[in-house]
Amino acid sequence: MFGSVSRATLLRQNLPAGIVPAAMCLMCVGLAASSAVARAQVFTVETNKIESRYTDIKRTHVQLSSQPLLQRTKLQLVRVLESEQGFAMRPLPRGSKGMTLIANGAANPNGADYVKTLEHYGVALQAADRVMITDIKFLGDKIVFELNYGPDQKHRILRHISVGANGAMIPLAQDNGQEPTGVRITLQFEKFVPELTGTEVMELLTPLVDFKLKTPAEAYVDTLPAQLKEAILKHHVLVGMSPEMVKVAMGHPDSKSREREGDMPYEEWIYGQPPADVEFVRFNGNRVIRVEECKMGEPPIIRDKDEMGNYWNTVPVTPNIREVRLGDRSAEDDKQEKAVTAAPSLRKPGETLPSDAEVPQLGKVQFPPGMDGNSKPAQPANGSPGSPGSGTTGNGTTGTSGTGTSGTGTTPPPSSQYANTSF
Numbered sequence: 001m002f003g004s005v006s007r008a009t010l011l012r013q014n015l016p017a018g019i020v021p022a023a024m025c026l027m028c029v030g031l032a033a034s035s036a037v038a039r040a041q042v043f044t045v046e047t048n049k050i051e052s053r054y055t056d057i058k059r060t061h062v063q064l065s066s067q068p069l070l071q072r073t074k075l076q077l078v079r080v081l082e083s084e085q086g087f088a089m090r091p092l093p094r095g096s097k098g099m100t101l102i103a104n105g106a107a108n109p110n111g112a113d114y115v116k117t118l119e120h121y122g123v124a125l126q127a128a129d130r131v132m133i134t135d136i137k138f139l140g141d142k143i144v145f146e147l148n149y150g151p152d153q154k155h156r157i158l159r160h161i162s163v164g165a166n167g168a169m170i171p172l173a174q175d176n177g178q179e180p181t182g183v184r185i186t187l188q189f190e191k192f193v194p195e196l197t198g199t200e201v202m203e204l205l206t207p208l209v210d211f212k213l214k215t216p217a218e219a220y221v222d223t224l225p226a227q228l229k230e231a232i233l234k235h236h237v238l239v240g241m242s243p244e245m246v247k248v249a250m251g252h253p254d255s256k257s258r259e260r261e262g263d264m265p266y267e268e269w270i271y272g273q274p275p276a277d278v279e280f281v282r283f284n285g286n287r288v289i290r291v292e293e294c295k296m297g298e299p300p301i302i303r304d305k306d307e308m309g310n311y312w313n314t315v316p317v318t319p320n321i322r323e324v325r326l327g328d329r330s331a332e333d334d335k336q337e338k339a340v341t342a343a344p345s346l347r348k349p350g351e352t353l354p355s356d357a358e359v360p361q362l363g364k365v366q367f368p369p370g371m372d373g374n375s376k377p378a379q380p381a382n383g384s385p386g387s388p389g390s391g392t393t394g395n396g397t398t399g400t401s402g403t404g405t406s407g408t409g410t411t412p413p414p415s416s417q418y419a420n421t422s423f
Contacts (some may be wrong), residue, residue, distance in 0.1 A: 001305060008041045015157065015265070021328070024122065050091065050114075050115045051311070053311065054090040054114075054314050056116060056226050057090075057107045057208075058207060059105055059368075060204055060207065062103070062104060062203050062204055064104070064189075064194045064196075065196070068192045069138070069193040069195055069196065073195055073196070074138055075200075077198060077201065078136050081136055081198055081201060081202075083132060083133065083247065084133045084135055084198075085131065085218075085398075086130075086132075086210050087129065087130055087131065087203075087209070087214070087216070087219035088127055088129045088209060089128055089206070089207060089209060089222070089223055090127050090208065090212055090223065091118055091197055092123065092124050092147075093117045094122045094183075095151055096152055098184030098185055099183075099186070099208065100185075100186040101185060101187065101204070101205065101207060101208060103190075104203050107208070109131045113247070124148075124183050125147070125148070125198055128219045130219075131132070131209055131215065132149060132185070134149045134150065134182070138193060140189070140192075142188045142193070143183075143186070143193060144184065144186050144384045145184070146183075146184055147209070148182035148183065149182045151182050151184050153175075153179075155175070159173040161172070162338060178323045182279060185205065187201070188206065217248050220248055221293055223246065224232065224245075227339050228245070232249040232419055237281055237291050238308060239289065239303055239304060239305060239306055239308070240311065242287065242288075246281055246288065250271055250279075250281075253271055254273065256270070257270070259317075265284070266282050266283060268282045268283070269281040274296070277293070277294065277296075279291065279293050280292040280293075284288065286346060287312075288344045289304065290303070352420070
């Protein structure tokens, strides 16, 4: 291996002095490339769908004081709220900006922007995840909370600086190499931070974090709609539930089995054992598609119709969708394409201009006799072509020896001589 060859070994082989540094450089490049290849990974990123109910953030109604916050109250709030634990009420995004919650108002980002933020920066905390306040800062008219140690690396600059001697380097700030997974929430007030108690602050943060004492299952159920919450508290499985919902409602199954029905694979969770009641919950993908309840001495009850309504509807992040109609063309489409459209004009409908009457109109083209392709060439009145004929004298009388202009007596050529003449 190149890694075991030392500089002294290369010198003992009587190599030229200039080759030794070059060989060492090649070995370093090779080791760096091999280590880079060894650490290379291939992964696929898939965007999670955000449920539409999380975009509707309800406002709080906390009576706020008209007096600004005192320094003594700041210290009390820090002492009361630091290390306070709660549960996330909706997915919270990564990133230094975090989320801003206006006191007794809306959140920013909100609606479709909230979904875009989650998909762009990623989800730091899912709904019902446990959170803890690890830092509080008072900045003008806002209070900044960092949950689970915040979204930023600690010592972002110092962790890249090392000092030492004789090849031993020690970083100024230790770094475990893990990316932060915390969240930043900013509580915004209108003009200044008013006098507050710890309970009032927690109530203002309720749309994003619930600090009431509860179990993780209770915290998850509180994020669901009333109908679904009631079903889970009654340990009732609905067709369309996710595996997480089923676990909260029924717990872990007694057994699982994976089978195939036709071309569709499925997984079945079995709760209970005979002679007690047995319930079979069948999953396809990430949803319950069939529930079968079996009781001793009774026919089984099978439910396979969706019972969740539009619960799983998601908010479109990029509604730039164009619908393309496929199939045969209709007769109406052909008529519209073949319809004659008027040339662009600045005239009003039905408007005429004085110059329209002076525009000359082109009539039918008049061809000379014998050139229209239908009539035969005209024959002279007397004699054959080329023989002397009658003409018009200079005084307008008919004679045998004169033309109408010069009186030479030469007859004009018949019209058939112009048949091949080009105009």
